[in-house]
Amino acid sequence: MATKATELSSKNYYHGRIFDVVQRKLVTPDGMTVTRDVVEHGDAVAFIALLPDENRAPLIQLGYEYRAGVDDMRWSLPAGLVNAGEDRPTAAIREAQEEGGLQFGTAKELFAMSSSEGFTSEEVSIVLLTDYQGEVEKHFDQDEFVTTKLVPLKEAIQMQHEGIIKSAPGVAALIWAELHYAELAELVK
CATH class of the missing domain: 3.90.79.10 (Nucleoside Triphosphate Pyrophosphohydrolase)
Known part of the structure; x- marks a missing residue:
């Protein structure tokens, strides 16, 4: 079984000095399509x-x-x-x-x-x-x-x-x- 999501799209909403805020549309390992906001740090x-x-x-x-x-x-x-x-x-x-x-x-x-x-x-x-x-x-x-x-x-x-x-x-x-x-x-x- 897959453990990672498949990314359908990604948009960077904020780029800062030590982190970014990205919104991702994903297909999760269990098949759900979801949108998630992620702080990349x-x-x-x-x-x-x-x-x-x-x-x-x-x-x-x-x-x-x-x-x-x-x-x-x-x-x-x-x-x-x-x-x-x-x-x-x-x-x-x-x-x-x-x-x-x-x-x-x-x-x-x-x-x-x-x-x-x-x-x-x-x-x-x-x-x-x-x-x-x-x-x-x-x-x-x-x-x-x-x-x-x-x-x-x-x-x-x-x-x-x-x-x-x-x-x-x-x-x-x-x-x-x-x-x-x-x-x-x-x-x-």
Whole structure:
């Protein structure tokens, strides 16, 4: 059985800096003809930037920034877009340097997720950054500013439980981290 639709027509209604809005007329795998509006957005990464505190317990970096979609400041894991020709682990290492001012030597893609697949093409990969190598200079894009702080991993998990961290990638990554806490703690000893 086919898993992809057959596209009958496509019209681009909006072309923006980081996404397009396209209306598609499709024949779905089950034979229905439908019209769907889709936000075409490049793939992204969110990452658990893992480093030790003075007691060799796991710390992670959180970011606090204005998010236009909800018109509010939000805490979450640092994240960013994957550049053309870049793999997801490399994108996470780059974003940790640019937005967090932290250098890591190892990046491992844990899982990928889509949070609104009914209308957007975006897939977000959750990446674990380890082998902390020190601080570097931050390099923000001209239209962004992220306040970052290092927090104990257990505190970040609690922030997710309390609804302070609400982004789908942040929630999913912190649930994963809670399930793998002992393993993560061993990585910073």
